[in-house]
Every structure is written in C-alpha cells, then in structure tokens.
Amino acid sequence: MxxxxxxxxxxxxxxxxxxxxxxxxxxxxxxxxxxxxxxxxxxxxxxxxxxxxxxxxxxxxxxxxxxxxxxxxxxxxxxxxxxxxxxxxxxxxxxxxxxxxxxxxxxxxxxxxxxxxxxxxxxxxxxxKRRPRKGPEAAAAPAATAPRPELNGHGAAAPVAAGPRPLAKPPVRKLAKDLGVDLAAVVPSGPDGIITREDVHAAVAAPAAPTAPEAPAAVAPAAAAPAVSYDGVRETRIPVKGVRKATAAAMVGSAFTAPHVTEFVTVDVTRTMKLVEELKQDKEMQGLRVNPLLLIAKALLVAIKRNPEINASWDEAAQEIVQKHYVNLGIAAATPRGLIVPNVKDAHVKTLPQLAEALGELVSTAREGRTSPAAMQGGTVTITNVGVFGVDTGTPILNPGESAILAVGAIKLQPWVHKGKVKPRQVTTLALSFDHRLVDGELGSKVLADVAAILEQPKRLITWA
Missing domain, CATH: 2.40.50.100 (RNA polymerase II/Efflux pump adaptor protein, barrel-sandwich hybrid domain)
Structure with a gap:
C-alpha cells in the first residue's frame, strides 16, 4: 500500500x-x-x-x-x-x-x-506533522526551571527540573485525572518507564509524607526485611500483543461460547509404535518425518470419515450446523511468539507419504517463525500433542470455529494386561474435547473410540479406510 x-x-x-x-x-x-x-x-x-x-x-x-x-x-x-x-x-x-x-x-x-x-x-x-529538524546551533533547548514533584526514596515529594512528559496510555491518564493523581509524581513500573493503572492506584494508596513531630523521638528505624527472589528481580511485566494477545482472546471466546465436553481413553499403542519403526525403513518414506503423530493424524482422519458429523462448525447468526466435506487438519504448535495452529489443507485426500511431508513442512515452518496467516485459516479439526512435554493428558480448548480437538498424551512403557498376562506395553491417553451444541456424547464417543481402536490395531488404517 x-x-x-x-x-x-x-x-x-x-x-x-x-x-x-x-x-x-x-x-x-x-x-x-x-x-x-x-x-x-x-x-x-x-x-x-x-x-x-x-x-x-x-x-x-x-x-x-x-x-x-x-x-x-x-x-x-x-x-x-x-x-x-x-x-x-x-x-x-x-x-x-x-x-x-x-x-x-x-x-x-x-x-x-x-x-x-x-x-x-x-x-x-x-x-x-513532524517538526522540521533544526541545525546544530538551535539544537540545545533552554533548561526548564519550573520544579515539579517527583517521589524520592522516602515517599516525600522532591523538586526536580522539568523533564519529558510521563509515559502513560490515554486510559491511564484519564484514571489519574479522575483520581487527582499527578503522573509526574508516580513511579512507573511498566516497560520503558510506562506508567500503568496499578502504579496510579499505588500512588493513591501510598501514605502521605509524615509531618515533623513536636519533640524528636529517639527510636531507631526497624530494619527492612531483604527482598528475596530468584534472580534479584521481583517482578517482570510482559506486554500481551501479537499472537499471544490473539490466542488469549480466541481461547476466552471459545471457552465461554462453546459448551465443552472432554472424554478420555487410555490405549495400548505398542503395535503403532512398531509400525512407526517399520515405516522409517520403508523406501517410500525415506527423507520424511515419520513419528507417532503421523499415524495419530491418519487415525483421526479415518475416524472422521466414519463419523463425518464431527467435522462441522456452529453458525450462530444463521442458527445452523455447517458440516464440512473436507478436513483441514490443524496441528497446535508452541513457538517463541505463542501458540499457533496452522493446518494441513485437504488432509483427507493425502496419502501417508503426502501427509508426512505436509506435517513435516508445517512443523518446520512454525519453528522458524515463518507460518503465514493463510496457513492458520480455515481449520476444521485440531490435534494438540501435549505428550512431547511429558504430560499424560489434558482438557484442550477448541480452536474457534471448530467442533473437536484431540489431545495426545505421552507414550510410556506401562504394565498392561495383554492376552491374559500383565506385560510391559507402550500406552498413552487420548482426550477429545468437542462442542456439545452440535456433537452429542454418542458421536464424540464414537470418534474417540475409533481413533483408539486404530492405534491399538493399526491394520484398521487399511480395513476401515
């Protein structure tokens, strides 16, 4: 532009x-x-x-x-x-x-x-409009002589030379004006010396400077308790903006708009883990990212094909359920700038190698901070892999505009009854959250049960697909 x-x-x-x-x-x-x-x-x-x-x-x-x-x-x-x-x-x-x-x-x-x-x-x-730049002879401005109060270390007002205008956002300036607080006398705690609402309230609550007593009291001041913190800094304020600000707003909107229901299932994925190792040696998968997430994604796509009503959204204005006949599969990714959810477009028609390639590119792009806005639009269902952090499970919040999100927990070696005997098996817990306005308990249970069944017996990827 x-x-x-x-x-x-x-x-x-x-x-x-x-x-x-x-x-x-x-x-x-x-x-x-x-x-x-x-x-x-x-x-x-x-x-x-x-x-x-x-x-x-x-x-x-x-x-x-x-x-x-x-x-x-x-x-x-x-x-x-x-x-x-x-x-x-x-x-x-x-x-x-x-x-x-x-x-x-x-x-x-x-x-x-x-x-x-x-x-x-x-x-x-x-x-x-910006003021025209002056030459060197006019660069020095005359020193201001009018004093203004500024808090000193003892809470009293000490006269100092007038300086730059205190930094504060318009709502904070209005608050200070309403409360009768001089911003020049407020100690800022925000980034770059910005005065916050809390600073204004603290100035109001601060006790007034004590008046001199009639007779001096010979009382020694009590020693202040030393401040204790991890690194010498008691607090750090981090502005919420960009991706983090948008994510926070979206999650609050989702949590308090869509009635969430979460169901859990613990499943033996030993056979799936063996298949992952075999696929890594397959020549058709050479150079591709092959991991459990790939087969979990494929299992979810098969479950959606068997239960297509789960792949939908709620249109509040029209009071309609919008069923999607395609799957844009979102993958939640934690980045230095915050949580983002790019999605694989038309994941439902991709072969396993194509899906592996798409997931690999999606993850790499997210880690490098190069995810485009278009890659995060139009998602229909999401997977969040909390297992990479060693977490067993969680109750994921729906990505706005979607009806379901699958959380995958850590895959661990655990004692499990297999063929009538207790044996060490690879086990994980899956959690499916869904929008109860358009997904009832039966439908949500069927989808979660199908994903678990495929991961327990991955040959179902062939027989059910």
Missing part, C-alpha cells in the same frame, strides 16, 4: 496482511535512512495477531525516513516508511534513524529523544 505525497517521496503504509487485521507490530527493520531499496526488497518484519510476515517495498528508491521504532504497534493504513523514488530530486535524510518522540495532544511541543511510542497513543498520519 503506497501513497504519493509530493511527487518525489512515496509513503508505504502498513498493509492488511491477514484478512481483516487492524494492526501489526514492527519486529525488525532491515533498512535505515539513506539505504537504497529495490522493487520487491524486504524492508521490515511485522507481527500480526496471526503470524510474523516480511513486508517488501513495491518500488525503487532511497529510504528517507522510518516513521516508527521496532516494537511499535501500528494501525493498518498508517505510513511506516518514506522512500525517495528513483530519478527524483534528492531529499535530506533525517539524522535520527527512527523518530520515536511521544505524541502530545494538549498543544505542547514534542520532546526530542528516543522515547517509546505507546500502543494506541501513536501519531496519527492524518492529523500530526
């Missing part, structure tokens, strides 16, 4: 990279002011609520200005980079790579320096 400003400089706007997303966070800039860029060159990486995406520039030219710092969340449609197009008259490149002065809405001039732009409080492209 580009905008022509004065015929020589083009503004590249934050595009909607994920169908209806409203914002994205700039993770990393690959260019700086003064760099030459060409059509199709990746200039930055951004993270949306669905995935991390690299953005290419659509023309040739020289970078004139980066409008936002790394770590800033920017609304879709806001200009993020200015480029002097090829062949146009050269323009001065700002000396500072990324302008990050905090915006002001009360008529004050913006302080210079590297201060974080707050999410939801950034400069609007349509209403704010």
């Amino acid at each position: 580009t905008t022509m400003t004065d015929g020589s400089v083009r503004e590249f706007k934050m595009p909607d990279v994920g169908e209806g997303l409203t914002e994205a966070e700039i993770l990393k800039w690959y260019v700086q002011p003064g760099d030459t860029v060409t059509d199709g060159q990746v200039v930055c990486e951004v993270e949306t609520a669905k995935a991390a995406v690299e953005l290419p520039i659509p023309y040739d030219g020289v970078v004139r200005e980066l409008h936002f710092a790394e770590g800033t969340t920017v609304d879709v449609g806001t200009s993020i980079i200015a480029v002097q197009v090829a062949g146009a008259a050269p323009a001065e490149v700002p000396a500072q790579a990324v302008p990050v002065a905090e915006p002001h809405t009360d008529g004050e001039e913006k302080p210079q320096g590297r201060q974080p732009v707050l999410v939801g409080y950034g400069v609007a492209a349509s209403s704010t």
